[in-house]
Amino acid sequence: MQALLGCDRTECGLGAFLLLMACVQGAFVEPLQPDTNLLSFSDTPTRLPCHYQVAQDQSVVQVTWNKELPDGSEDPVIMAHFTEGNREFGRYSGRVKFESFTPITENSALLIPATQESDEGIYRCHITTFPNGNFERRILLTVWTLPISSLEPVNLVEGQPYGVVASCRAVGRPLPLLSWDTDLPGHSHNRSNEGGAVSSHYSLHPLRSMNGKKLDCLVGHAGLQEPRRISNNLVVQCEYTTDENGG
Structure with missing residues (x-):
């Protein structure tokens, strides 16, 4: 019987005593x-x-x-x-x-x-x-607080100097984590403040060959099972020049 109960007489007696006390005192x-x-x-x-x-x-x-x-x-x-x-x-x-x-x-x-x-x-x-x-x-x-996020693309023209081409922002608690999913050869810079907001800016030198390329922002948060994706495609407009005769 001891083997079935998994305790000796002392342990079983103590368990029964505690159960009785709980019934008497409430729990x-x-x-x-x-x-x-x-x-x-x-x-x-x-x-x-x-x-x-x-x-x-x-x-x-x-x-x-x-x-x-x-x-x-x-x-x-x-x-x-x-x-x-x-x-x-x-x-x-x-x-x-x-x-x-x-x-x-x-x-x-x-x-x-x-x-x-x-x-x-x-x-x-x-x-x-x-x-x-x-x-x-x-x-x-x-x-x-689950993140509230947004992405702001920049209107680009071929030939522009190196600069920010998209900005991603999110507000949440704890602070969200921002990253970029892209094959474009650029760099990101992140900033955060005490108000629970974070922003990430992606910069590169825009070329015509980059038009339509993926530049998605990923919003990570401890309350999300997987990062939230904000889809975005880079738009680089061609720069047209005209001669003095308008040709």
Whole structure:
């Protein structure tokens, strides 16, 4: 029997004791760990899990979600009380809600229907029970923004000096990575700023033989399975000259 259970009498006895204690005191169904990391994207729904399973002769009196502030204090987000009902606070009013209509007796997950970059931070789900006291889960939410990108070609004429022939720009969080897919003999120069924007400029000496050649911009981002391609073909117009007689 020991071989089938995979534990000796001491280990099995300890496991049974912990299971009994969980049934007596109650326990979190989700998240299981005291600290959890979650990743979400801006303009998408976000779910922060919090489900405390009460034990026999135990009841949840209040559920409170708070967000930690940089100075160490906490900003109240939403609360559910067994007699006073639900309440949203301050700038979160109308932006958040409980997943369940009865967060006191069922799951107390927090929903953010339209996530913003400013929602990034540390959240605490605080469960107040009677008669066993308070229990808490801490969730670190990271918010990414998928890139918004564009490409601007330059009107070229054969014979122009070496210079920029196309510019690619993208804004995202974390910062996107720009590259070029081309066989053209040119060089790229990238720039980025603190606002989450990056640009790449492709330069060469335009020749007639380059007209119609591929010069695609590739936008890479941690939130994309593969780089986003912005298709582009170089356009080099021929330079026509006329003599003094207009011929």
